[in-house]
Amino acid sequence: MKSSFFFITILFSLNFIFGQEYYFNFETDIKNIDTVALNAYADDIKIIVIDAGHGGTINGASKKKVKEKNLTLKYALALKKLINEKKPKVKVIMTRSTDVNVELEDRPKVANENKADLFISIHVNSTLNKTATGTETFYYTGTHATISKGIAQKIQEQYAKNTALESRGVKVANYQVLREANVPAVLTEIGFLSNKKDLKYITSEKGQEKIVLSIYNGIFGETDEKKDDKKDEKKDEKKDEKKDEKKDEEPVKGYIVQLGVYANKPDTTKGKWTYTKDIKMVKETGLYILYVEGFKDKAEAEKERDRLKEKAAKLDDNFNDIFVKEKK
C-alpha cells in the first residue's frame, strides 16, 4: 500500500502532462476466477462491442506520424474480422468504424444498449519514460468484476505466450468506459508508442497479427492445438472427478441459470436469494458458484434469469454475472 501513493501521484502527473483522463490503478487481489466458469461464459458470448480508443479530433498518444487513434482503429477492425471469420454467429458491434469523434460516455452506452456480453476497448500506451514497455489489461471493480478480470487475465496470458512484448499484467482502473459499462468490460493497452521496440512491433504486420490473435484467444479461451489438447485432457479429468463425486446422483440434464461466482459464500437465506428455491452451490478453486438447475429448455431458463434480475433490481441489488447455460 505504501507505494500506491507514489504510483498514483506519478500516474496523475503523467496524465496531467498529456492531458489524458485521470485514473488510478493498482494490482488486484481478487482471487483468480476458475477456468470452468470462464470457459462457460466464453461459450455463451453472442454480442461483443469493440471500442477503438480515441478518434476524429482526439489523437490519443502520438509518436512522429503514428497516432494512437489510427492504430486502435486498425486493431479493432482486425479483431472484428477475426471474430467474424472464426465465430460467425457472434455479433460484433463497433463504437466507431472510421476516424470520427465518439464521446467517452457514448462508448459503454453502445454495450449497455445492445446488452453486449463483452465490451473491449483497445488503446496504445505512452509515457515520458522511454523504457516503459509491454502490454497490460484493465478492468473495473464493479458488478462484472469477476468475469472481466478473468478475461483480462486470459488476454494477458495470451500476450505473454504469443507476442514479443512483455506482460505488465492485469490491473484495476477507474476509467469511465469501464466504470459505466453495465456488462463485463476490459480495456487493453497493446504496447507503448513511447518505446522504440514496442512501436516497431505494434506497427508491424506480424506484431498486429499476434496481438489480435491473443485478444481473440483471451476472449474465447482458444489457444493453439497443443494447448487445446491439454485443455481437453484436463476437461476429461475434471469430468471423471465429477463422475466419481456424483456416482449416486442422477445428473440433471437441460439448462441451468448460473447466479454468480463469489469469493465468499453468500447467505442465501436473505434478500434476493429468497426469490428462488433449490439453489445449488459448487466450490471450485476457492470460489463458490451458485446456480439453479432443472430447466428443460433454454427459453424457460432465460425466463427465470429475467425474473430473478427483476426481483433483485427491486431490492436495489443484482445477481453477479447471471447467465443461462446448457448442462451437458
Ligand SMILES: [Zn+2]
Ligand atoms: Zn488511449
